[in-house]
Amino acid sequence: MRRSLAIALSGAALLAGGAFAAGFWARSLPPLPDPAALPYSIEVVGREGRLLRPYATGDGRWRLKAEVSDVDPRYLAMLIAYEDRRFYSHRGVDPVAVVRAAWQWAAHREIVSGASTLTMQVARLLEPRSERTLGAKLRQMVRAIALERALSKDEILSLYLSLAPYGGNLEGVRAASLAYFGKEPKRLSRAEAALLVALPQSPEARRPDRHIDRARRARARVLDRVAEATGIPADEVAAAKAHPVPAQRKPMPALAPHAADQAVAAAPDSRRIELTIDERLQRALEILARDRADTFGREVAVAIVAVEHASGEVLARVASPDFFDKERAGQVDLTRALRSPGSALKPFIYGLAFEDGLAHPETLIDDRPARYGSYAPENFDSTFQGTVPVRRALQLSLNVPAVALLERVGVARLTARLSQAGGGMVFPKGEAPGLAMGLGGVGVTLTDLTMLYAGLARQGMTVPLVERRSDKALARPPSRLLDRVAAWYVGHVLSGTPPPDNAARNRIAFKTGTSYGYRDAWAVGFDGRRTIGVWVGRPDGAPVPGILGRTAAAPILFDAFARTGDLPAPLAAAPKGAILSANGRLPLPLQRFSADGEGVRPRNRVRIMFPPNGARLELATADGRLEPVALKIAGGVEPLTVLVNGVPQQRASGRMLSFDPMGPGFVRLTVVDGKGTADSVMVRLQ
Template sequence: MTVQGTDARHKAGHDGGGRRRVFRIVAVAAAAAVVTTLAFAAWVVSLGPLPLAKAREISTTIVDRNGKLLRAYAMADGRWRLPVNARAEVDPTYLNVLLAFEDQRFYGHHGVDPLALLRAGFQLATRGHIVSGGSTITMQLARLMEPRRERSIYAKLRQIVRAVELERQLSKEEILDLYLALAPYGGNLEGIRAASIAYFGKEPKRLALAEAALLVALPQSPETRRLDRYPEAARAARDRVLDRMVEEKRITTDDAAQATAVAVPHMRKSIPILAPHASDQAVAIMKDVPVIHLTLDSRLQKVLEPLAHDRAIALGPNVSVAIMVVDNESGDVLAHVGSADYFDDSRAGQVDMTRAVRSPGSTLKPFIYGLAFEDGFVHPESLIDDRPIRFGSYAPENFDQTFQGTVPVRKALQLSLNVPAIALLDRVGSSRLASRLRQAGANLVLPKDEAPGLAMGLGGVGVTLQDLAQLYAGLPRLGTTLRLREIMPDADDERDPLRLMDQVAAWQVGNVLLGTPPPENATGNRIAFKTGTSYGYRDAWSVGFDGRVTIGVWVGRPDGAPVPGLIGRVAAAPILFDAFARTGKLPAALPKPPKGALLASNARLPLPLRRFRPFGELVRAGGDQALHIQFPLNGSRIELDRSGSAEASAMPVKVAGGVLPMTMLVNGTAVGQIDGRRQRLIDPPGPGFARLTVIDATGAADTVVVRIQ
C-alpha cells in the first residue's frame, strides 16, 4: 500500500508537471502569435494607404467625339501613360492570352493565388531557378504602384498585403484597367495603349495573335526586350508565350506557327498629334482635366491635315493653309486645321490661322445681299448696274477692272462684282451690316477709331476664319447661327441661336451661291460657296456649305506678306472642293424654299423689284429724268413743330423726275399719291428713324431714311 501510494503520488506529480509545461508552451505560442499579429498589423498600418491617386495619374489625353485619340501630352517626367478600358478598348485575344499566361484564376482569387505560389516554390526547388513568380495580376499591380528593385521575401509579403487591399477597394475590372495602364513596355512607354500605338501604330482594340503575345511578353522584362534595342530578345519572349499557349491548348499549333512567322517591329512610331492647335487650346481652357473630349472627327481631321500640308507646299515657300469644318445643325467643329504643318517654323506652323484676324476680301458680300433681300428692295432676279460710280470720294472697281453693264443680282453675286455690292451696301448701311454680323456672333475688327464704311464690303475689316465659318453656317440654317464649340458639352449645355437674317433672305443667298461657277475640273451646283481675295494678295479665302456641313479655307502667309497671284478662286476654292470630297459623303441638299419665298423671273416681279436703283441716280437710259426724292435728303434730321395745327406739323416730301401717278410709302405703308406738283404733305411717324419711299408708274422707286425729332 505504501509503495502504491508513492507511485500514485509520483505519477500525479508527473502528470501535473506535464500539463504545466504544455500550458506554458501554449501560452508562449499564443503570446508569440499575439505579438506577431500585433506586429504584423502595426507593419501593415505603417504601410499607409494605397497610392491610388498617384497610380491613376495619366498623360493628358485629347480624344475626338467618338473617343479616338487625337493627341496626348507626356507626363511631367516624360512618360507616356494613356487611360484604357479593358473590356471596351482592348482586343479579347490579348486579354485571353494575358490571363492564361499571367493569372489563370484572376476572377476567382482575392489578390493572392495560393496554388500559383506553391507551384512557383516547387518549380524553384526542383529546377534550381525561378520558372514562374507566382504573382497574380493584382500583386504585379501592387509592385507597379510601389516599385522596388530588390526581390525578397519582404518585398513579396508587401505585394501580398497590397494585393489584398487592392481587391478590397477595387473591382476586378478596375484592377485590370489599372494594370493595363501601368504595365511597363520599355523606355517611357507605360500601358498597353501607349505600347500598341508606339509599336503597331494602332489602338489595342484589334490585335493579331502575334501582337497580343508580344504585348504579354514585354512587361516581364521591359528593358531587355525593348523592340527598338533588342528585337530578337523580344521575339524569343513572344514565341515562349505562344509555346505556352499551345501547351495549355489555348491555341492550335498552326495558329502559333503563323504567329511566330510574323516579324516584330524594330522601331517605335510617334504618338499621334492630330489637331494640335485645337488640343493646345482645349488644354489651356480645361486645366487639370486628364481626358478632354473634343467635337472633332479624327477620321476627317486625319485626311484634311495632309491636304493642307500638300497644297501649301505646292503654293510656295512660307505659305500656310487653314481649314475649318462645322456641322450646320449643332455648330460643332468637326475638323480644325490651324496650319499647314505644326512643326514647320518657316510657315509659322504653331500659329493657329483659324483664329488670326485677317482681311476677308469679298467673303462678306453674301451678307450684304442677304440684308438687301431681307429689306425687300431687291430680289435675286432684279437687274442691277455694274458701271463706274462714285460714293463721295470712294469709287469701287471690279477685280479685273472691267464692268459688266446691267446684270441680274444673282449673277452680280456669283461673279463677285464689286460695284453692285457696294451699291447695295450703301442702301443697307455699313453700320447696320456690322451690327447684324456682330449680333450673329462675329467679332469684326476695324482700324482704331474708325466707323464701319463702304470699304468693309470689299475686305476693309478684320475677321477670323472661325467667325466666317460660323456666319456661313447660318445660311443653311436659314438665318440663325450658333456659336461654334470644340469641347464636347455637358448634357445641359444649350446655346441660344443668334439672328443673322430672315429665313427667305438666307435661303435666297444660299440658292444664289449654289450657282457660283466652280473651280476648274470641279462639278457645279452641288456646293454653295464664295471666294475672296484681300488687298495686295495677302489672303485667299473660300467658304462653302451644303445641307450638312460648312467648310472654310484660308490661304496666305502668316506674317501677312503678299503672295503674288494668290487669288481665292485659284488658291482656296480647289482646296474647298477637295475638302468636301474628303468628307466621304456626297453633298447634302440645301433646305427647301421657306414659306413666303418669291420664285419668279424678272418679268414677273413687282415693278419696284425689277430693277435696283442706288441712291442719287438721276439719269435714265433714255435721257429722261429719273425719279428722285429732293426733300428730305437721305440721312437728314427733321425737327417738326408739334405745338400747332396738324397742317403745321406735317412734313413735306418733294420729288423730281419719274412718271405719274406716284405712290408714297412711309415705313413700307402706302399713305397716298404724290400730286401733280410732285410733292405731298405727310403725317410724320413718331420720333426716330423713318423710311420714305416713292414709286412711280413704271415701277421706279427712290427711298430716303431720315431721323425725326
C-alpha cells in the first residue's frame, strides 16, 4: 500500500511538474494548428441564420462550426458535469484529476482515466495522436495550458463542440444532432443530450446506427453519473433511459438545393453563405410542390418563387419538386427555364394602355372577331363576349381585346418596357416581336415573371430579385415598369379575378396563363407584402393534355399564400390621380375603346404640334418650383382636355395649353377634343 502511494505521489508530482514546466516545453513544440484555419463544412443559411444546406468537407466529413450559444444549456451542463466538473476553475489542467489519474496509473500500471480536461481534449483534437502514453498526456497538458492562455473558456468549449468525433464522418455536436435527431442541438431532451455526451468517448464503438446496445448503455452511464452529481430525480432519469435510441442516421438538410448550389458556385471560398430565403416557408413550399406534382403524374413538375416585393428578397424558391428525382429532371432549375407565359403577360399590355390614356378599367371594349393581316386571334373557348368593360376583359383573359390594345400600345414598346424593367424577353430564333407576344409568343422565366408582377405590387417600379445577402449592395436601382396609377389599376382589376374553387375572393391580385399546346400552366399573384409565382409542366417541354393555369397552377398559388402563415396583406390604396368613376362619368375618349383610336377620322383631327413625340424637354424652375410645360395644339374641336399619363388635367378653349410636371421622367401626354378625337405623344422630362 505504501509503495503504491509512493508511486502515485511520484506520478502526481511528475504530471504536476510537467504542467508547471509547460512554459519551457511549449517553446520547443511546433505551433498548434490555427483553429480559424480548420476546414469546416460550407454552410448555406437562410434569412434568420437557420441552416438550409451544409456541404461536406473535401475529405468527406461533416464538420459544422458550433458556438456555445448554438446548443441547449442542458447539454452543456451535462457535458461539464460528466467530463470536466472544474472546467471553469482550472487553467487547462485539473490538479485533482491529475492526482486521481496518477493513483490509478500506479495501481494498474497503465493510464485508466487520463485526467483529461475538456481543454486537453481540444488540444488532442487539434493535434491528433494515436498513442496513450505518459509523454502524450504531458504534451496535451502543455497544449491545454497554452490554449487557456490564448482563448476564453467559451472559445475552448466552442472548439470542443465543433471538433468532437461522433462516429463515421460526423464531427461536432451540430453534425451529430442533425444526423441522429434531424434537428439542431438548440433544444434537446435529456436523453438526446446524454447520448451526445457519451458518443465522443468511443465514437466508433458506440455509434447508434451500428451498435445501438452499446450506445444505450453508454447513455445510461452518463445519466447515472450526472444524476449523482446534479440530483436529477430518479423518475426523470428512468424516463430518459427508456427513450428510444436512434437506430439510423438521418439525411443532412437539403433545403433550397438549387439556390444553395448556385450560391456556393458563386462564392466557393466562403464557409458561410447567407441567403434571403425563409427556411420555414421554403420547407412548406417544397412539400406543397412535391405533393401537387404527384397528383399530376410522374413526369410533371412544379416550380414556385416567393418574393418580398418591397425589398426584392427571395423568400422561397422551389426549382423542382425533388432535387434527386431523375424522372422529373430534379436538378434542372425550372424557375430559370425559358417558357411561354401564355396569357400571363396581358396585365402589362393593359397597364401600358392605362398609362397611355387609351383605356380605363371601366372603358368599354369589343370582344368580336377581328383580323390583323393574316392573324385572327380567338378566345380560348372559341366564343366572343361582345362589348365588355376592360376590367372584365382582363379578368376573363379575353384574347381579342388584349391584342387590340397591344396593337395600339405597340409590340416593340411593350418589349422595351418589360426589358427595361428587368424582364428578359426571348423570342424564337429568327422571329421579330409580333402581336402573338400578348398571348404567349415569347420566352420568359418564372423568376423574371414574378419580379415583373412584384413591380405591379410596388406601384409600377421593379427591383432586382436578391437571393444572396452579399448581393444587396450590388443590386441595380429600381426600374420603371408602369406609372403608379396604371399599376394600381392593374392590381385593382386583378384582385377581382374569380378565384379557384373553394378559395376566398378579393384576397390577392392574380393572373393565370396557359401556353399553346398545354405545355405550361402559370399563376402569379400578389398581396400587399408578397408576390408568388407558380409554374406547372414537364421539364422537357412536352404537352400535358388538359393542363390549365386556372385549374393546375392557381390552386397551388392560393395554397402557397395560405402556407405563408399570414393572412394576405391588403393591397395599396388608390394613388393620387386614379379615376374612380363609372363608365358614364369618364372623359369621352375613355368611355369606349376604338381599335383605330378615333373611330371615323375627321379631316380636322386634333394634333399635338409641340412637343413632338420622343422629345427631351429641359425642366425650368422659378422661385424653387417647376414651371409649367407648354403644349401647342392644332386642329380638333374645342374644348380641349389634357391628360398626363392618363389622368385629366384641364379643359381649355385656347390652342396654347400647359401642364404642371411632377418631376423628371417619361410622360405620356394626350389631348382630347370636344368630339372625342385624340392625339398622344411620349416625352422625357429632364
